Amino acid sequence: MKILHIAGSPKGERSASRKLADVFLRRYRALHPGHEIGAIDVFDAEANPDFGAVHAIHKLAPLFGEERSEAGTVAWVDTERLIADFDRADKILLSCPMWNYSVPWAVKRYLDHLMQPGRTFGFDPKTRQHFGLLRDRPVQFILTRSSTGDDDPGDFQLPYLLHIFRQMGLHDIRVINACKTTKATAPERLAYLDSFTPELEAAAARF
Numbered sequence: 001m002k003i004l005h006i007a008g009s010p011k012g013e014r015s016a017s018r019k020l021a022d023v024f025l026r027r028y029r030a031l032h033p034g035h036e037i038g039a040i041d042v043f044d045a046e047a048n049p050d051f052g053a054v055h056a057i058h059k060l061a062p063l064f065g066e067e068r069s070e071a072g073t074v075a076w077v078d079t080e081r082l083i084a085d086f087d088r089a090d091k092i093l094l095s096c097p098m099w100n101y102s103v104p105w106a107v108k109r110y111l112d113h114l115m116q117p118g119r120t121f122g123f124d125p126k127t128r129q130h131f132g133l134l135r136d137r138p139v140q141f142i143l144t145r146s147s148t149g150d151d152d153p154g155d156f157q158l159p160y161l162l163h164i165f166r167q168m169g170l171h172d173i174r175v176i177n178a179c180k181t182t183k184a185t186a187p188e189r190l191a192y193l194d195s196f197t198p199e200l201e202a203a204a205a206r207f
Contacts, residue, residue: 001035003028004089008096008107010043016144016181016193021095023197024142024176027204040085042106049078051112059116082113083120091138091207092170094161098145102156111164120168132169138207139165139173142200146182176203 005025009015025037042048058072086092096107103111114120122131141161148155158175165173178196183189 001032001091002089003035003037003091003093004086005037005039006092006094006096006107006110007039007041008094008104010104010106015095015097016178016189017095017097017142019193020142020144020176020178020196020200021093024093024140024200024204024207027201028207031205038085038089040082040110042104042110048082048106048110048113051079051109055079055113063117079113079116082110083116086114087120087134089137091140093140093142093207095142096144096157096161098143098148098155098157101148101154102160114168115164130167132167134169136169136171139170140203140207141173141175141177143175144178144181147180149179150177174203174207176200 005021007018007021009017012018028035029037040047054069054072054075058068058076060066061068061072096103099105102108117123118133120132120134122133123129124131141158143157143161145155145157148157150158158177162173165171176196176199178193180192181189183192
């Protein structure tokens with residue numbers, strides 16, 4: 001059994017989402033010591049490289065009836081690697097903070113690599129509907145945000161992530177959302193994060 005942890009914060013040990021993910025994974029490892037847990041730090045430029053013009057042109061060339069370039073084919077190796085690593089996992093854990101009401105740019109870049117027509121999602125021209133091409137599997141979101149509540153109309157983090165994963169065919173999605181991480185003092189903030197330990201451990205047991 002393979003687990004992929006997508007780490008969406010650059011702050012390391014100072015990251016609230018990473019701290020919560022660590023609690024979740026600590027419990028999961030205790031329950032499943034034989035499972036393989038891999039991780040990708042989306043802020044690592046080697047692990048999650050740029051997705052630029054050459055990628056965009058290569059991606060859309062078949063749709064436009066164009067030949068793919070050698071440069072595009074070379075660049076696409078990283079995209080295929082990221083898709084293969086993602087699809088190889090039996091379970092997906094995403095820990096992700098909210099930045100400016102959405103996801104960090106590096107998370108978006110990672111998802112830009114994953115979202116490929118004919119590879120991870122399809123399109124029916126008759127119904128104008130998209131559909132996922134990847135197999136469903138358990139997905140756990142561990143999200144943090146400063147003060148944007150679950151029902152805030154300014155939340156473009158969770159709706160976006162749900163939509164992207166569902167478009168790829170992943171529907172078994174569970175969510176833990178720590179949405180009040182801004183506190184007056186550091187001890188209050190730590191206590192708030194620690195209050196999620198029972199929920200995280202229970203989620204790990206169900207994962």
